Amino acid sequence: MVVGAVSRSAVQISTDFHKAPLAYTLSAIAGVVYGFITYSLVRGGERARKAALVCCAAELAGVLAVGAWTLAEPSAFPDATVWSDFGMGYLFIPVLLPVTAVFWLRKSRSQSGLPGENAANA
Numbered sequence: 681m682v683v684g685a686v687s688r689s690a691v692q693i694s695t696d697f698h699k700a701p702l703a704y705t706l707s708a709i710a711g712v713v714y715g716f717i718t719y720s721l722v723r724g725g726e727r728a729r730k731a732a733l734v735c736c737a738a739e740l741a742g743v744l745a746v747g748a749w750t751l752a753e754p755s756a757f758p759d760a761t762v763w764s765d766f767g768m769g770y771l772f773i774p775v776l777l778p779v780t781a782v783f784w785l786r787k788s789r790s791q792s793g794l795p796g797e798n799a800a801n802a
Contacts, residue, residue, distance in 0.1 A: 681773060682718055685711030685762045692759070700759035706746060710762040710774065713739050717781065733785045740778035743767060747775065 689708035697704055713735050720732035747766035750757050760769050767774030 681762075681770070681777065682711055682714040684770065685714055688762075696759075700757060703757045703759045703761040703764070706742070706761040706763060710739070710742065713742075714777075729785055729789065733782065736778040736781045736785065740775070740782070743775045743778065 685707055689704055689711055692700075692704040693708060717732050717735045717739070720728040720735070743763045743766060746757075746761055746763035750761075750764045757764060762770060762774055766772060767776075
């Protein structure tokens with residue numbers, strides 16, 4: 681997703697930015713967010729896990745907001761973004777990825793035995 685979103689937006693911004701600046705900027709932002717999430721997950725650690733969780737939530741909010749916007753007002757986006765129609769152009773991966781990542785990040789925390797996680801159960 682990082683390569684797809686960043687590559688697509690780079691080409692669109694460099695060749696047709698005047699055509700749909702909001703759509704192309706949102707696609708670029710999505711690519712940067714995907715990259716940061718990937719970096720955070722590779723880096724590891726509790727701080728990186730929390731950063732990835734926040735970015736996944738922000739990504740999901742963006743997908744839901746832009747997805748609903750593109751359905752309600754299609755003329756607002758002369759060209760598609762990564763998040764258009766809830767990521768339909770990317771096989772709905774933009775909406776499925778953050779949901780899956782949030783569940784995985786939450787599950788991995790509870791299984792890691794981090795301090796404070798199981799304190800309520802003790």
